[in-house]
Amino acid sequence: MGIQEAWVTERIRKITPPSEEARAEAKARWMACAHPLGSLGLLETIMEDAAALTGSAKLDIEKKAVLVFCADHGVVAQGVSQCDSSVTTAIVRGLAAGRTAVCNMAERAGCQVIPVDLGVRDLPPAEGVLSRRVGNGTGDFTLGPAMTREQAALAIRYGMELVEELKNQGVGLLATGEAGIGNTTASTAMACVWTGLPPEKLTGRGAGLSDEGLRRKISAVQKALEVNGPDANDPLDVLAKVGGFDIAAMCGAFLGGALYKVPVLADGFISSVAALCALRLCPAAEKAVFASHVSAEPAGRLLLELLEKKPLLSAGMRLGEGTGAVAVMPLWDMAAAVYEDSYTFSECGIEAYVPLGEET
Numbered sequence: 001m002g003i004q005e006a007w008v009t010e011r012i013r014k015i016t017p018p019s020e021e022a023r024a025e026a027k028a029r030w031m032a033c034a035h036p037l038g039s040l041g042l043l044e045t046i047m048e049d050a051a052a053l054t055g056s057a058k059l060d061i062e063k064k065a066v067l068v069f070c071a072d073h074g075v076v077a078q079g080v081s082q083c084d085s086s087v088t089t090a091i092v093r094g095l096a097a098g099r100t101a102v103c104n105m106a107e108r109a110g111c112q113v114i115p116v117d118l119g120v121r122d123l124p125p126a127e128g129v130l131s132r133r134v135g136n137g138t139g140d141f142t143l144g145p146a147m148t149r150e151q152a153a154l155a156i157r158y159g160m161e162l163v164e165e166l167k168n169q170g171v172g173l174l175a176t177g178e179a180g181i182g183n184t185t186a187s188t189a190m191a192c193v194w195t196g197l198p199p200e201k202l203t204g205r206g207a208g209l210s211d212e213g214l215r216r217k218i219s220a221v222q223k224a225l226e227v228n229g230p231d232a233n234d235p236l237d238v239l240a241k242v243g244g245f246d247i248a249a250m251c252g253a254f255l256g257g258a259l260y261k262v263p264v265l266a267d268g269f270i271s272s273v274a275a276l277c278a279l280r281l282c283p284a285a286e287k288a289v290f291a292s293h294v295s296a297e298p299a300g301r302l303l304l305e306l307l308e309k310k311p312l313l314s315a316g317m318r319l320g321e322g323t324g325a326v327a328v329m330p331l332w333d334m335a336a337a338v339y340e341d342s343y344t345f346s347e348c349g350i351e352a353y354v355p356l357g358e359e360t
């Protein structure tokens, strides 16, 4: 086993199960809160799950950040995206300048945007972009593996370390985002491996693609699977052969959330594939993964089902950059506001309370 893989493996072993005690305490808080029991639905569940993750019913989600993992994908040479890799650089510059969609949304949500360069092709050090380069873009995986196993592990490590750093800075709620032209092709290939479904069923138009482009994308995914033969039982093999640096770092962010006890919001399709990869590496990491919305990509809902996560939003979004994850942050704030401040049954003098469905 290589150095980076050993590093990741050792950290993963330290991930503990969620605290059922803290979850019960959070549930008791909702029970005392003067409202029809369970009536805030998932807004109640997320507070309970976050308590179970952090080990405390007292939650602090004031400070928020979205990590936008950026990287290029060699498979773009196969005409699988409507644009070429130079657009990734343009998006990264937009992120650093605070001008892309996620930046506008994050400003409203009181969330810091952190662009991270994992391997954007020929990108020199750029102000406002954290450099965690693993390579100069991945290889074209229709011809051979996207990266080495050690590169995949290093990208995971970077994702985990960033969560630790942000936790130390007081961040209590994290969102995952990505920018990388071609990354929906990599995500589709990974999803095919773990669902066993054929590329025609799971391949979508990504950022936008003609019918002909979609056909090219389906055959590129098919070819990638045939050429590389990724082993479904070895998540690092799948990541290295048909994944991407951005997806690997995102996977690391979920694992980091589980290790350092920070809730991590998944975004759309790409992010859900990364979360699935994290769970395949370490099932206990499930406790750190929080769904946000249902991506409009064909496999969006299916992946959430595989993750067994319920989305707060179904808004037909398919933008990436972490936009869907950031979109639910105000809902988290609202849930926390009621959870923390609502008057209790005893405070308002309501004595009898009959939970729904339990009337005699």
Ligand SMILES: Cc1cc2ncn([C@H]3O[C@H](COP(=O)(O)O)[C@@H](O)[C@H]3O)c2cc1C
Pocket: 080, 081, 082, 083, 087, 091, 178, 179, 180, 181, 182, 183, 184, 185, 205, 206, 207, 208, 319, 320, 321
């Ligand atoms: C201008 C622009 C901004 C974006 N921001 C996010 N994406 C999204 O689209 C890309 C994936 O789609 P595909 O696999 O089809 O290339 C990723 O960068 C993703 O974040 C963008 C795409 C474009 C074109």
Ligand SMILES: O=C(O)c1cccnc1
Pocket: 184, 206, 207, 267, 268, 269, 270, 271, 295, 296, 297, 317, 318, 319, 320, 321
């Ligand atoms: O759902 C996603 O994550 C997605 C879909 C299309 C383009 N970028 C991201």
